[in-house]
Amino acid sequence: RSPMHQQIYTLPALVRETAQPFDAAARRALDFATCTSVKRIYLVGCGDSHHAPVGAELAFHQLTGVPTQAISSLPFSRYTAGYLPATGPKTNLVIGVSVSGRVSRTIEALDMARQAGATAVAVTGNPTGPLGAVSDAVLETAVPALPSDLQVAVVPGVRSYLASQVALLMAALRIGEARGHLNTRAADAERAVILALADKIEAAIDSCQAIIDQLVDAWRGAPMFEFVGAGPLYGVAMFSAAKLLEATGEAALAQETEEWSHLQYFVAEPNIPILLLCANGFDADRMAEVARAAKSIGRPLALAAPAAADEMAQLVDALLPMPADVPERYASLVYSIPGELFAASRAEALGRPYFCDFAGGRADEASAIYTSRQIAEPLR
Numbered sequence: 001r002s003p004m005h006q007q008i009y010t011l012p013a014l015v016r017e018t019a020q021p022f023d024a025a026a027r028r029a030l031d032f033a034t035c036t037s038v039k040r041i042y043l044v045g046c047g048d049s050h051h052a053p054v055g056a057e058l059a060f061h062q063l064t065g066v067p068t069q070a071i072s073s074l075p076f077s078r079y080t081a082g083y084l085p086a087t088g089p090k091t092n093l094v095i096g097v098s099v100s101g102r103v104s105r106t107i108e109a110l111d112m113a114r115q116a117g118a119t120a121v122a123v124t125g126n127p128t129g130p131l132g133a134v135s136d137a138v139l140e141t142a143v144p145a146l147p148s149d150l151q152v153a154v155v156p157g158v159r160s161y162l163a164s165q166v167a168l169l170m171a172a173l174r175i176g177e178a179r180g181h182l183n184t185r186a187a188d189a190e191r192a193v194i195l196a197l198a199d200k201i202e203a204a205i206d207s208c209q210a211i212i213d214q215l216v217d218a219w220r221g222a223p224m225f226e227f228v229g230a231g232p233l234y235g236v237a238m239f240s241a242a243k244l245l246e247a248t249g250e251a252a253l254a255q256e257t258e259e260w261s262h263l264q265y266f267v268a269e270p271n272i273p274i275l276l277l278c279a280n281g282f283d284a285d286r287m288a289e290v291a292r293a294a295k296s297i298g299r300p301l302a303l304a305a306p307a308a309a310d311e312m313a314q315l316v317d318a319l320l321p322m323p324a325d326v327p328e329r330y331a332s333l334v335y336s337i338p339g340e341l342f343a344a345s346r347a348e349a350l351g352r353p354y355f356c357d358f359a360g361g362r363a364d365e366a367s368a369i370y371t372s373r374q375i376a377e378p379l380r
Contacts, residue, residue, distance in 0.1 A: 001212070001344070001348065002344055002345075002347065002348045003150065003152055003155050004156060004158070004247060004340075004343065004347065004354070005153045005155040005344045005345075005348070006220040007146070007150065007155050007158050007159055008158055008205065008337070008340050008341060008344060009040050009205065010146065010150070010159065011158065011159065011162055011201050012120070012198040012199070012201045012202040013198070013204075013222075014143070014144070014159055014162055014163065014194065014270045015162065015166060015194075015197055015198035015201065015333070016195065016198045016251060017144050018039065018141075018143070018144070018166050018167075018332075019166060019170070019191070019195045021175070021342065022139075022141060022163075022167045022170045023169070023174075023191060025139050025140050025167070025171045026139055026167065026170040026171045026174040026336055027139070027172070027174055028137075028142075028243035029121055029137040029138060029139035029141075030108055030137070030139075030170070030171060030174045030175060030178070030357035031137070032178050032318050033090055033338045034090050034093060034119050034137075034178055035091035035174065035175045035177070035178030036150050036178060036179055037088070037089065037091055038064075038066055038090060038092070038093045038119075038175065038179075039066065039067075039083075039087055039091040039092070039096075039215065040066065040067055040068075040069075040091065040092050040093070041060055041064065041066050041068040041069070041093045041094075041095065041119075041175075042068070042070075042071060042080070042092070042093070042094045042095070042096050042113070042147050042276045043056060043057065043060070043068065043069070043070040043071070043097070043168065044070075044071055044072070044073045044076045044077075044094060044095070044096045044097070044109045044316070045072070045073060045097035045098060045103075045106055045164075046072060046073045046098070046103055046105055046106055046108075047163060047242065048099075048160065048161045048239060048242060048371070049097040049098050049099060049103070049106065049156055050072045050073070050097075050238070051087045051161065051235045051236070051238045051239035051242065052072070052097060052161055052164040052168060052235065052239075053095075053097060053168060053235070053334075054069035054164045054232070054234055054235030054238065054332075055071045055165060055232045055233075055235030055236060055239075055265075055331075055332025055336075056070070056165060056168040056169060056172065056232070056235075056332070057069070057070040057146055057231075057232070057235075058231050058232050058328065058329045059168070059169055059172050059232075059329040059330065060168075060172045060175075061174075062329050063169075063172040063173055063176040063181070063182065063190065063329070064172050064175040064176040064179065064181060065176060065177065065179060065181035066093075066179075070235070070311050072118070073096070073103070073105040073106045073108070073109040074105050074109075075328055076094070076109045076112075076113075077105060077108045077109040077111075077112045077375070078375070078379055079379075081109065081112035081113055081115070081116045081118075081195075081379075082084050082112070082116065082378035082379045082380040083380070084113070084116045084117065084118055086117060089117075090119050092113070092117065092118035092119065092195075093114070093118065093119050093121065094109070094110060094118045094119070094121070095121045095122075095123060095139075095168070095171065096109055096110040096113075096120065096122050096123065096131060097123045097164050097168070098120070098122070098123075098124050098126075098137070098255060098368075098374070099123070099124060099125045099126075099141070099143075099157070099160040099163075099164065100124070100125070100126055100129070101122065101124040101125065101126030101127070101128075101130060101131040101132055102126065102129055102130060102131070102370045103131070103369055103370065104368070104369065104370060104371060104373075104374055105358050105369075105370040105372060106131060107130050107131050107134055107264050107374065108374040110122060110131065110134045110135050111134040111238065111374070112375070112377075112378045114134065114135075114136065115377055115378055116378050117118075117353065119136050119137075120134065120135045120136050120137075121135060121136060121137045121138070121139060121168050121171075122134075122135040122137070122138045122139065122322070122363075123139045123164060123171070124138060124139075124141060125139065125140065125141050125142045125143060125160070125163070125304045126163060128270075129138045132323050136312040139167055139171060141145065141163050141166075141167045141376065143159050143160060143163045143280070146159075153354065154228060154240075154354060154355065155341065155354060156242075156243050156245070156246040156247050156354055156355070158336075158340050161239060161336070162333065162336075164218075165332060165333050166194065169194055169330070170194075170321035173187050173190055173191060181205060184333040193221075193327065193330065194329075194330065194333075197330060197334060200323040200333075200334045200336055201327055201333065201337060203323045203340070204322060204323060204334050204335075204337040205337055205341070207320070207321045208304075208321070208324075208337060208341055209341055209345075210317075211302075211318055212320070212338065212341040212342050212345050212356055214318070215273075215318055216303055216341065216345045216346050216349050217349075218273060218300070218317075219273045220302060220349070221271070222271055222272060222273050222300070223251070223269065223271065223272065223276070224250065224251035224252060224253065224272055225244060225250070225251075225252045225253070225272065225273050225309055226241075226244055226252075226253045226254075226255060226260070226264060226272055226273070226275070227240040227241045227252065227253070227254045227255070227275050227339060228254075228255050228256070228260050228274055228275070228276050228277065228287075228290065229254075229256070229257060229275070229277035229278070229283075229335075230256055230257035230258070230282070230283040230286070230287070230333040231281070231282060231283060231328065232256070232279070232328060232329065232330075232331050233277040233278065233279060233283075233332065234254070234256045235275055235332050235334055236277050236331075236332050236336050236339065237254040237255065237339075238254040238338065239254075239336055239337070240252075240254065240275065240277075240336065240338070240339025240342070240343070241253055241254040241339075242254075242340070243339055243340055243344075244342065244343040244346065246343070246354060246355055247343040247344060247347035247352065247354055248346055248347045248350060248352040249352060249356045250346075253261030257283050257287055257290055258286060259288070259292075261290055261293060262321075262342075263345050265293055265297065270297060270298040270299060271300065272299060272300075273299070273300040273301070274294055274299050274300070274301050274302070274318070275303075275320075275338065275339065275342070276290065276291060276294075276301065276302070276303045276304070276312070277305075277335050277338075278303065278304070278305045278312065279306070279322070279326065279331040279335065280305055280306050280308050281328035281331070283330065284312075287312060288311050288312050288315075289317040290305065290314060291312045292315055295315050295316070299370075300317055301315065301317050301318075302316055302317060302319075302320060302338075303315075303318070303320065304322055304335055304338045305317040305319070305320075305322055306321070306322050306323070306324050306326070307319075307321055307324065308324065311323075317333055320338045322334060322335060344353055
């Protein structure tokens, strides 16, 4: 199958390969004083490196016992850093995610965080890059190299996104254990659950691939797509939309479960497929209502959920069965699979080049992701 498919198929092994090294890296990056002093945690990043923190926010709440906010780098650096509360050394912790370590806005976010008195930790695969240079500590997330036969194309990122998620979860466990929010036995049990997600990801790939291929055929003429989720799965909705637009160049929208009812419910075009993402957790009752609403206006519907979500399953055109017993705080690692497979399969079916082949004026990096001007001090 396609290069993107081939990288998706490596994800179970990637969890097994990175869980222990990233756990060790988290212990090195987050010293005891930082873990025990922190009162607020901010998770910042851009693109996939924002989607991963949104997926990890609930895990930070539950595993660390510390209020945590996932926020995109620009809103943090320009609109938040200047107003961090002056509550003492190491009380504000800002964790910035950038695989390349070169994204201007995330570099700016950690620079502004430090100037505002916060502790800045970089989660990056490039520890000696500019992001690491403005950080107090680096949690290195170097991803094992692919076999040479898979290094044949620039592919929408799936491995780096998963690696960032694993690293963030290990950081949360390190903080929670050091603070005494989790005892060692409980923390080790959580680490075992994370490692076992490799099997869950494998099961999700096996159960979804054929159904995804059918949806690609059924939805071939769709003008755009919507991905809907809440909590950790809002991060997955954003990531899924990102993979589709990167893989095919088509319009794709991510929306939070409640917001869909207030906004997309009123879109006149009925032929916009929706992929609903529900771990049958905190948002299950609201997602069932959204599914009924979407069905009532004639939207094509698919649902990624465990089999226990039988009420919702009766309302949709296709159920993408997710493995049972995935804690909602870890759902983002598994529930990203349907969107990844859909993007890969649709691009393959349509014969679309990834990233629009960087054509149409995109070759000169006008987006300035790596070269954007950075502010010199926090704005107030």
